[in-house]
Amino acid sequence: MNEAIAIQVAKTILVVLLAPLFTGWVNQCRAWLQNRRGPGLLQPYRALRKLFHKDAIVAHRASFLFRATPYIRFGSMVLAASIIPTLVTGLPIAPAADVIALVGIFALGRVFMALAAMDIGTAFGTMGARREMLIAFLAEPALLMVFFTPALISQSTSLSTIVHTLAYQPFVIHPGLAFAALAFLMVLLAENARIPIDNPATHLELTMIHEALMLEYSARHLALMDWASNLKLLAYTTIGVALFVPWGIARAVDGSAIWVALLCLLAKLAAAGAALALLETLSAKLRIFRAPEFLAMAFLLAVLGLLTHVLLEGAA
Amino acid sequence: MSASMSTQLINLFASLLLLIAFAMLAQRRVLSLIHLFAWQGAVLALNTTLVAFVTDQHHLYYSALLTLVLKVILLPWILHRLIDKLNVRWDVETLVNIPTTMLIGVVLVIIGFNVAMPISHLSATVTRGTLGIALASVLLSFMMMITRRKAVPQVIGFLAMENGLFFAATSATYGMPLVVELGVALDVLVGTFIFGIFTFHLREAFDSLDIEHIEKLKER
Numbered sequence: 251m252n253e254a255i256a257i258q259v260a261k262t263i264l265v266v267l268l269a270p271l272f273t274g275w276v277n278q279c280r281a282w283l284q285n286r287r288g289p290g291l292l293q294p295y296r297a298l299r300k301l302f303h304k305d306a307i308v309a310h311r312a313s314f315l316f317r318a319t320p321y322i323r324f325g326s327m328v329l330a331a332s333i334i335p336t337l338v339t340g341l342p343i344a345p346a347a348d349v350i351a352l353v354g355i356f357a358l359g360r361v362f363m364a365l366a367a368m369d370i371g372t373a374f375g376t377m378g379a380r381r382e383m384l385i386a387f388l389a390e391p392a393l394l395m396v397f398f399t400p401a402l403i404s405q406s407t408s409l410s411t412i413v414h415t416l417a418y419q420p421f422v423i424h425p426g427l428a429f430a431a432l433a434f435l436m437v438l439l440a441e442n443a444r445i446p447i448d449n450p451a452t453h454l455e456l457t458m459i460h461e462a463l464m465l466e467y468s469a470r471h472l473a474l475m476d477w478a479s480n481l482k483l484l485a486y487t488t489i490g491v492a493l494f495v496p497w498g499i500a501r502a503v504d505g506s507a508i509w510v511a512l513l514c515l516l517a518k519l520a521a522a523g524a525a526l527a528l529l530e531t532l533s534a535k536l537r538i539f540r541a542p543e544f545l546a547m548a549f550l551l552a553v554l555g556l557l558t559h560v561l562l563e564g565a566a
Numbered sequence: 567m568s569a570s571m572s573t574q575l576i577n578l579f580a581s582l583l584l585l586i587a588f589a590m591l592a593q594r595r596v597l598s599l600i601h602l603f604a605w606q607g608a609v610l611a612l613n614t615t616l617v618a619f620v621t622d623q624h625h626l627y628y629s630a631l632l633t634l635v636l637k638v639i640l641l642p643w644i645l646h647r648l649i650d651k652l653n654v655r656w657d658v659e660t661l662v663n664i665p666t667t668m669l670i671g672v673v674l675v676i677i678g679f680n681v682a683m684p685i686s687h688l689s690a691t692v693t694r695g696t697l698g699i700a701l702a703s704v705l706l707s708f709m710m711m712i713t714r715r716k717a718v719p720q721v722i723g724f725l726a727m728e729n730g731l732f733f734a735a736t737s738a739t740y741g742m743p744l745v746v747e748l749g750v751a752l753d754v755l756v757g758t759f760i761f762g763i764f765t766f767h768l769r770e771a772f773d774s775l776d777i778e779h780i781e782k783l784k785e786r
Contacts, residue, residue: 422574423574423575423577423578425577425578425580425581425582426581428578428581429581429585432585542665543664543665546665546668546669547592547668550588550668550669550671550672551585551588553672554584554585554588554672554675557672557675557676557679558577558580558581558584558699560679561679561683561695561698561699562577562580562581562695562696563577
């Protein structure tokens with residue numbers, strides 16, 4: 251039991267520390283694809299270090315909400331990252347929340363972020379909050395529907411059980427999961443402010459969604475918000491990896507299996523990051539009023555996945 | 567190849583067909599619509615080959631070949647030439663906006679699945695589970711014909727509907743007799759030619775491909 255807790259803590263710390271590296275890897279791949287040299291893999295760490303050493307400036311009218319939000323958001327992302335099975339299934343904290351609660355944890359961070367952006371009362375913050383919510387209220391049901399297909403396959407909503415079932419069953423093609431994977435990819439892009447919906451590198455306030463929420467933050471607050479965003483991207487990617495390519499994950503706390511799982515995870519994340527960068531390079535940003543259509547498509551794909559699963563495999 | 571594996575592969579192809587049918591419903595550009603149609607034909611041909619292999623029905627090989635030649639190569643080529651000549655690569659106008667269309671599409675899929683469920687229980691073929699998907703893709707293509715305003719997407723909708731019917735025949739009874747299939751293929755080919763000529767006349771008469779103009783032809 252003690253060993254399991256140690257693994258749990260180590261895994262959480264590993265994921266938290268790995269998050270900026272993953273973002274750095276995606277940015278580096280993007281730079282290579284655009285024939286640039288790129289800032290290097292460690293750039294997010296350097297940016298975080300710089301921000302943590304600066305003095306924080308807070309607007310005069312800011313309430314405690316504004317100060318508390320970075321900690322709440324970062325905390326909720328760490329919690330999410332510790333629940334998602336990345337290396338081992340069945341860790342001590344896994345029963346704390348199932349997939350539905352996980353969606354709620356993501357929503358918690360988002361709601362506080364939107365509230366803090368409106369707290370200052372600047373035009374851009376409010377606009378960003380409204381846009382973020384426009385995206386979120388469409389992405390959330392889609393994400394839930396995505397989770398229901400694997401939940402039906404494994405007869406459980408606990409993420410740990412789902413991943414365990416998917417990884418250790420004899421090889422079966424689930425057409426429903428293919429739909430769910432496609433829908434999940436679309437939700438991932440929308441929720442993490444990636445290119446078809448939002449440009450993470452934009453400096454143009456009018457096109458911002460995610461960045462507009464953080465315009466008023468500085469120093470350690472901004473560092474935490476950025477780190478939380480990196481963690482969110484990594485958390486979504488690890489969910490995708492765990493659900494749709496679960497092979498290699500360790501079944502129990504056991505020395506050599508964990509090292510294999512870690513190697514598998516790193517390889518899968520490297521591939522996923524490169525694929526994400528490729529996808530972002532190939533596609534153009536959508537107009538904001540096309541975003542609901544994009545997310546409606548994701549929702550419908552997830553529903554279709556559920557339906558095909560029920561039709562093709564439910565009766566059998 | 568084990569029976570369960572082949573069933574799984576057939577199910578996968580069926581889902582792909584449904585996915586393509588939905589993508590066509592959501593597509594705004596004529597050119598991408600033609601590409602999707604060609605992909606649908608390719609998946610259909612692959613699926614038919616697989617069913618032929620699994621069930622050892624030789625005439626299905628011929629119909630797979632027929633599908634490949636006609637629906638992946640010939641018809642998309644004709645459609646490409648048609649839109650080149652008509653110069654209609656612009657966005658397609660739909661009567662109902664796309665998210666609503668998709669929602670109606672999901673309702674149609676549910677109807678298709680429900681209607682097919684009791685029928686597929688009666689059947690004993692390895693492909694029985696996919697009958698619902700076949701029915702759903704027929705309904706989806708049908709709706710595409712209804713919601714599109716321009717002539718060329720309607721033609722593509724018609725052809726996609728024929729794809730769905732062909733798939734339904736394969737999944738319910740391992741395909742129709744070869745003579746019937748040849749007849750249908752010829753029908754589709756001739757139909758496309760007639761549609762092509764019809765669109766040219768439409769454009770000459772009204773300077774537009776909007777089907778609504780035909781209503782003006784009424785006698786008053």
